[in-house]
Amino acid sequence: MPLMPKRVKYRKSQRGRVKGNAQRGNTVCFGDWGLQALEPAWLSAANIEAGRISCSKFVRGEGKLYIRVFPHKSITSIPLETRMGKGKGEPDFWAAVIRPGQIIYEVAGLPKEAAMECFHRVAHKMPFKCRMIGRRQTF
Template identity: 65%
Template sequence: MALMPKRVKHRKSQRGRIKGKAQRGNRVVFGDYGLQALQGGWIKATTIESGRIAAQQYIRGEGRLYIRVFPHKSVTSRPLETRMGKGKGEPDHWVAVVREGTILFELNGVTEQQAKLCFARLAHKMPVRVRMVRRRPA
């Protein structure tokens, strides 16, 4: 089941634009290793879910996976072959708005080699370029 908010203030949102680097959510906090976005973009709820499944299948219960992004934004679409006018389309799917530097996923309780392989599988599914980062010493 793909992620989506329980309720929102407005059903339809404007597109907006993604500028600058992430001010928050750009450090590894919960795990030892993180997957960091190197460019901004939208990540669909189904993409986040497919990444979660790929990572869970790889770590097989010996580590813990943390998902650091949530799809709050609705994306609308009009039916195919519809004439212009008649307003904005209905909400089609949900996306997480990701800025450059945002940590998308974190892993805990696995070796660095396992984390590298797991994040390599995740990186193939992501629509933005990503890299693996280590937790900074406190």
């Protein structure tokens, strides 16, 4: 199941820079526990899928998994041993732009120890440092 947009206005996007912390998507909203990014990075669709598979295998029937990111950005590359010029390369993969503080996955219906073990497995598949945080209690 490749994660990619159904249609985009422009096939090729510029790389840009990831500046600042996450202003939105930085609190646990849907589940009880969340995996939060601590560094800026591009998270490829393959990495998102690998984390989803490892988490869903651990959760099985007792909890629910929420994915809070989607790869909207196309990353292009030129074939190896190609001379300069000849334009921008073709889209190679799709990625989500991750800022520090953004929640990537959420889990509901699991105790704290099980959620820690689940996110520990998922964190190994991420290309940046992350931590587990809990839902903030609202009164």
